[in-house]
Amino acid sequence: MAGDGLWAAMHSGSGGKTDEGHGLPRARWVHRAYALGLALLCAQPACARAEVPLRVMSINVCADQLVLALLPPQRITSVSWVARDDADSYLARAAARVPANHGTAEEVLRQHPDLVIAGTYTTTATRVLLRSVHYPLLEVAPAESFEDIRAVTRRIGAAVGATEAAESLIARMDAQLAWLAAHPPGRRFRVAVWNAGGASPGRGTLYDAVLTAAGAVNVVTEAGYRSFDTEELMRSAPDLLVQGASGFSKPGRRDDVVRHPLVLAYWGERSVTIPESLYTCGTPFSAEAALRLRRALEERSAVARRPLPYVGSVQ
């Protein structure tokens, strides 16, 4: 069971995508789940579906992350195909070990999972269909804050019968956040998220929460995502830019805009990168993003403390 390595990775607190697991918690957990599932199936087949779903299918990339983190591969009938793309999916390697789906109703029919987990904004047709036949379906809204993350994790944990695993994921996240809060940075740098995908996150977004948790101040103060162009970047003159690394080098139009000569000239050295896969979805791993960001901010603090050369009386 190679896929099990990943919850071990999380439980051990080492983060990242390592395959080396620490055997003990995993084995215990698997046994418990199996025992419980089997017991229910044997004792009361009719109730198995209502009580603890045995086999889960996820058709949303964010739900995929939690399902992959909470369940052993044999209890996952499939996750969405996007989950295999390490640009978007933190647990892409684990996802590669279970079948992939494209979120269609046909796939639900063929795989016949005990529970389908979907996002509230995607695969509308499938969700409507499943709802109309009262198929066991859990619809999960995207988490936009750490509080949301706790709620979503608990909800999915309860639905798939992995309450304990869910709690331990949350506990680990809270411990990381508590550590960050207890060790404030020497200076709270003003940062802007510069992805040039056209939109920068402001108040009320998960990204903003990650920035705040890392000890930075977001220069975009409006609520929600909004476009943020080079001119505004120049005017708001942040100490550092936070760029999302899309994991690997798949080229795109955004590269061109990110490379605006002014941005390169003034923020070429004042940039930090964190993998996009850590924050595209609100999961307990989002605290990991905050930790990494803190580390990156500290590495750049010498540069960030210097005033920007063009900022005089205007600032």
Next chain:
Amino acid sequence: MTHLVVTGVSIRRGARMALQDVSATFSSGRFTAVIGPNGAGKSTLLAVLAGLLAPDAGAVRLDGAPLAQLARRELARVRAYLPQSARVDWPISVERVVALGLTPLLPTFGELVPGGQERIERALESCDLLQLRDREATTLSGGELARAMLARAIVADPRLLIVDEPTAGLDPRHAIDACQRLKSRSREGCTVVAAMHDLNLAAQYADDFAVLRAGRLLMHAPAAEVLREEVLSGLYDVAVRVRREAAETSVHFSA
């Protein structure tokens, strides 16, 4: 004296010969009507004479110089060509349409031909267009447009004037008008070649006839030799009666 000499010209259109071994000489001061049934190759012959279509065999010479070796602009300065039912695509004023006839005389850079305006005035006047000079060419009636096109063709004083069906679609008054203008150009020394369907008009104005049938030039001779019943009935496959009264020749077709 301008001589346009055609020797052994053939044009192949797929498997068919549009023109086959055509030889003829067109001289200045003569108005030649090219006649023949539909599809005989009249338009093709005119395009060859105008140097717009290179023959597959044979040659066309203008005063001894092969047309194929003349530069486009060079040729355009001495020859004017009007295709069948010529029209103007944009609402340009009649005066500017006529001015387009001076295109080959324009210097490489610049928009003015020395003495151009006088030439335009003369062309407008000779085609009775002075009243219409500011009208948009797209709003002209058929007769007016034909006059404008003729003015466009003669504005550069060509030595060679080739006109495809100058009277097509014109009422008798305007058709006669058009023929008279062509005739007067030829009297001024121009070589005029025109494809015509109306044999009565042609009989009245043309000096010579070039008779085409199925791509072959059957005759190229003065009017009197061509406008004979046996020639015409053979050419068009219908009964023909030719009547001569004084200087007038009239042709009647009957089924």
Next chain:
Amino acid sequence: MRGWGVHAVLLAATALLAAVSLFVGTVWLSPHEVLAALSAPHPDLAALIFMDIHLPRTVLGLLVGAILGLSGAVLQGLLRNPLAEPGLLGISEAASLGSVIAVYYGFASTTTLAGPVFGLVGALGAASISLLLSRSGSTLSLILAGVATSSIATAGVNLALNLAPNPYAAYEISTWLMGSLADRSWTHVQLAAPFILVGGILLLLCGRALDALSLGEAQAESLGINLRRTRLLALAGTALGVGGATSVAGAIGFVGLVAPHLVRARVGNRPRRVLVPAALAGAAIVTAADIATRLIRVRPEISLGVFISLVGAPFFLWIVLRIRRQTT
């Protein structure tokens, strides 16, 4: 002379719009501020925004608009069809296809020239396909060949989207296809300007032939016009200019269609006389639309191409209705 009046008015309008465009943006500048900033020894915020953001954006808007207007005027004259524009011959679409391939298959990240070069290759490819397919010579076959090329190129863009290795490709491409001048720099101006200028010169060389072509192809030829050379100049000029413009500003439709119509009647309808005014009108339209997208405070900014199409499409309808009224 009426023609010069039109030139003067258009020139003044374009200059005025360009001037406004220099000061408008998400960060507004006042002339006073800019003067003060430019005379200061070290560049400050206002100077940087003026010199490195507003100025290249304005220059690019003028160049892109001018080449679109000019190529529209040339193609309308060449095809003697008031609905002709670079898009009709598939040239804009093929340029988009080239740029899309350059960007999503990694060529643009190896050299910055790849984007424009691929755009040009696409545009030239479309132009030569159109030329080849229409070798029989008639204008109609050129238009039909263009329509075919255009749909192939559009399908190609969609296929490239389908197969793009980047998960954001669909989003980015569709945004980029809407056309925009936001966040463009001098680098973009340097990339596009040479192609636009050379293309523009080729297009201007067509003027006399276009005038003669208003009498039809046969008469134009009889007036000493080399039709092949004219087609080649027009298509190569359009491919270079529009290819260069599209690869930095994305696909901006309707300018090529609309600009010549705005000025045609005022310069006596002669195709050659339409060229320079159409270029000026195109520059003015794109600059005005770019100002508008910055003034309309919608977030995210409305794409330039979308804005122009929103205004352009009703105009297109009006043209169609007017033509129908003229022909009936």
